[in-house]
Amino acid sequence: MNAQRTLRRSISCAGIGLHSGNKVTLSLKPAAADSGIRFRRSDLGGLEVPATVEHVGGIKLATGLMRDAVKVDTVEHLLAAFISVGIDNAVVELNSPEVPIMDGSAAPFLYLIHEAGVKRLQAPRKFLKIHRPISLSHGDKRIALYPSDHFKVTYSIAFDHPLLRHQSRTIRITEESFVEEIAPARTFGFLKEVEMMRQQGLALGGSLENAIVIGDTGVLNNALRFEDEFVRHKILDVIGDMALVGYPIIGHLVAHRGGHALHTAFAAQVLEESDAWTLVEAPFDPAVEDSAVTLPIKGAVRAN
DSSP states (O other): OOEEEEESSOEEEEEEBTTTOOEEEEEEEOOOTTOOEEEEEGGGTTEEEESSGGGEEEOSSSOEEEETTEEEBOOHHHHHHHHHTTOOOEEEEESSSBOBOTTSSSHHHHHHHHHHOEEEEEEEOEEEEEOSOEEEEETTEEEEEEOOSSEEEEEEEOOSSGGGSOEEEEEEOOHHHIIIIITTOOOEEEHHHHHHHHHTTOSTTOOTTTSEEEOSSSBSSSOOSSTTHHHHHHHHHHHHHHGGGSSOEEEEEEEESOOHHHHHHHHHHHHHOGGGEEEEEOOOOGGGTTOEEOOOGGGSSOOO
16 A cells, blocks of 8 residues: 555744744645645745746755745755655645754654654555666766666765765665664765855854764764765755655666756756656555554654
8 A cells, every 4th residue: 555645734843044044934734635745935925836846946055946936945855854754745834935954854854744643645656667767967976767666876975075085875765764864864064165155145044053064174063973974965865856856766866976956957857758767656545545654753863
């Protein structure tokens, strides 16, 4: 049984936008089958923008969505949480143009989803199943999708820094593996770049409480949650960005030195190359339509 899911009830939280520095109230709300994920700006009279790749409207250090007067930034961590635990339909209401950064990971969003509860709907979940390779490269940055029986991600990163010369990880993404191994991984940045970003009006809400800050000789703030937390966070980012295709993927995603620009450009390319995939439906049982879903939340929120 693999039916579409939504939230059982609404739930809210407050936080700070990573790049804007603005305080924001965020509410996650149930939605009907086949309505998808939609971001609603309560400060703009309830105008909405769907979480789909055609509405990508900003990709500088985070992924943003835009439609007409509606703009919402830094959506990737929340989208990764939604798609990885099977939330196909939800309304995300906020009173500011940026999703709160929380602790820099997806774990707090999983906690909110867990507290709201998950409800199965009377509609089958649709998956985008890859049948032939699709690839995209920009210089030394590469990303591709290959046929597979599961959704699996291989990611490698390389930076000119002693801590990050090379990290790589391959993981099959399931609800449990995402909760335990990917969701807690926090966003990261280099100390030498912080002042430059702030001069550009970015990272105004960044702090040692919501990001890993890397100095010349090591991490400045809390201990790492994983030895390879950096590449795990890149896996988190690409899951959230690829959610913009509108369907969970069945395929092996392989990326090297990617970022939000490459991820979202690739998401658009995947949809364009429609001969490389088909939409498949998972069967569902109407008898369990209203049953609650229990997430494997045990490891979702970790202490620093």
